[in-house]
Amino acid sequence: MENEIAARNKKIKHAIMIIVLAILFVAFIFPFIMVIINVFKVKSDITANPLALIGRHGFTLENFPNAIKKMNFFRSFGNSLIVTIFSTIGTIILSSMTAYLIVRNNWMANKILFVTMIASMVIPFQVLMVPLVSLYGGIFGVLNHRITLIIMHIGFSLSMATFMFHGSIHTNVPISLEEAATIDGCNKWQIFSQIVFPILKPTIATVAIIDAMAFWNDYLLPSLVLGRKELYTIPIATKVFYGTYSTDTGLIMAALLLAMLPILILYLFLQRYIVEGITAGAVK
C-alpha cells in the first residue's frame, strides 16, 4: 500500500519535472526557432510579422545564396577549420608532452614552469591584447598570418590543457607500466608516444572538445590578428557582414544560420561524446 503511494508520488513528481523541463527547453531553443522561421521569408514579411510561420510572399530560399556569396561563407568556413584543427592538435600534443615531463620529473625547472602556467591562468586576455598587437604587429610585423593566430591560440590554451593532462597522467598512468617498458628498452620518447599518450585518450577528447569550441567561436583574438579579408574566420565574417547588411534582415538570418550550422551539425553526430567529455572534465 505504502509502496503504491510512493510509486504514484514519484510518477507525479517525474511528470511535473518533465513539464518544467519541456517549458524551459522551449525557452532555450526559442531564439533558434526565430532564426529558422525567418530565414525562409523575404525582408518585408519579416518586418511585417517576425512571429508568423510563413510570410505573405511565401517560402523563399533566396537569402541563402546571397548570404553565402556576400559573406564569402566557404572561405571563412575554411579559415575557421584550418585555425581550429591546427590549434587543437598543437595544444594537445604540446601540453600532453609538457605535462608528462612535469609529472615524472621533480626538477626545479619543471616546478617553475608549472607554477608559472597555473598562475598565468588568471591573466585576462584584455591585459595581453595591447602588448600582443604592439609586439607582433608593430615591432615584428607578423600579424595577418594564420600561423600567428594558431601559435597564439596554442599559447593561451597551453596552461589549462597542461593542468588537465597533469591530473590525468598523475592518476591514470601506472608508473609500473613505464618501468616495464624501460626494462624492455624503450626510451622516454617511446614510452610517452606509445604507452602514455594512448592511455590519455579520454582526457585528449575532453581537451579537444573544450579547446576546439573555444577556438572555433573566438572573436577578439582573431579580429586583432587577422585584418585581411581573405583570412576572416566565421565570427569575424559574421561581425563584418552584420555591420554592412544589418538592415537586410532576411540576409542576416541566413548568415546567422550559416554561422551556426557547422557546429550544430557536428553536435548532432558527436553529441554523446561532447556531453560526456565536458562532464568528465568537470569531475576534477
Place this chain on the structure above:
Amino acid sequence: MKTNTMSYKFKQYLLFAGISTIIFACVVIIPFIYGLYLTFTSWDGVSRNKPFVGIDNYVSAFADSGYWTSLGRTFIYSAIAVILVNAVAFIIAYMVTSGIKGQNFFRAGFFVPNLIGGIVLGYVWKFVFNKALVELASTISSGHAKSLLATESGAIAALIIVSVWQYAGYMMLIYVAGFMSVSEDVIEAAKIDGCTGTQSIIHISIPLMTASFVQCLFLTITRCFMVYDVNLSLTNGDPYGSSALAAMHVYNQAFINKDYGTGQAEALILFIICAVIGGLQVYVGKKGEVQA
C-alpha cells in the same frame, strides 16, 4: 644511461617542453611584462617610439569616470548573472539526474547555446529582442511596445538573460557530474533514516558537491566579468554607452580612442581584480577540501 646529469635533464626538457616553453613565453609571459612597461609610456599605436610618461596613464585611468562606471556596471551584471546562471543550472541538473525519461535528450539540448560563439548569439538575440519580442508584446498589449535594448537597465537585463541562457547548459553539466559523484548508498541510507527528498538534497547532496559549486561559481564569475563578444554584438554599449562593460571599455579606450597607455593601465586594474578572484578560488577550494 645517467639520468641525473645536467645535460640529460636539459635534453629531456627541450624534447618534451621546449616548444611549449617558447610559445608560452612568447604569447603570455613576454607580452605580460611588456604590457607592464607599456603602462608607463604613451603610445599612439602607429609610431615606433613610445615616450616614457611615468605614472600619467594610471592617473588618467583613475580619473576616467567612464571606466569606473563600466566597472561598477560589470560588478552588478556579474553578481546577478552568476546567481541566476548557477540557480538555473543547478535546478536543471537536479531534474536531469532524477531518472526521468529523456534526461539525456534534455542534457544535450540545454547545452546547445554553448556551442555557438558570442558574436553570433548576440546578433540572434538582438533580433529576438528588437523584432520578435516587440511583436509579441505589441500583440499581447495591442499597443506599441519598446525593445528591451532601448533603455539602459533593459540593455543590462538583456545581457543577463543572454548570459544565463548561454552559460546555464555548461554549468548544468558540471552540476550533473557533481550529482553523479554523490553515491547512491549515501542517499539510500538517508532515506532509510527518514530523510525527505528535499532534506537529502540540502543536507547530503549539496555539501558533497562543494567542489562543483566552487568550480561553477568561479567559472561563471570570470566569464561574466570578462564578457566582451556578446556585449559587442548585442548592445555595442548602446544606448549611448550605457551598457558597455569593463572589457569593452578597455578595448575602446585602447583601439578606438587610440589611447593605448591608459587602456593598458585600465586592463591591468582588471587583472588585479581577476588575480584577487583567482586567489580567492584557490583559498575557498582548499578550505572545501579539508571539510569534505
